[in-house]
Amino acid sequence: MTSYLISLCAGILIGVFYAFFKGRSPAPPGIALIGLLGMVIGERLIPTLSHLLGG
Helix, strand or coil: CHHHHHHHHHHHHHHHHHHHCCCCCCCCCHHHHHHHHHHHHHHHHHHHHHHHCCC
C-alpha cells in the first residue's frame, strides 16, 4: 500500500510541476488509460477466478 501512496504523491507532484510551468503532460489520452485499467483488472481477475474455482 505504501508504494501506491508514494506513486500517487509523485504523480500529483509532477502534475503540479507541469501545471506550474505550463508544460504538456506526456501521459497518453484517456482512452489509453482506460485500456491500461482493463489490463490491470484482467491480470488480477484470472488468479482470483482460478482460486475461487479451486484451481
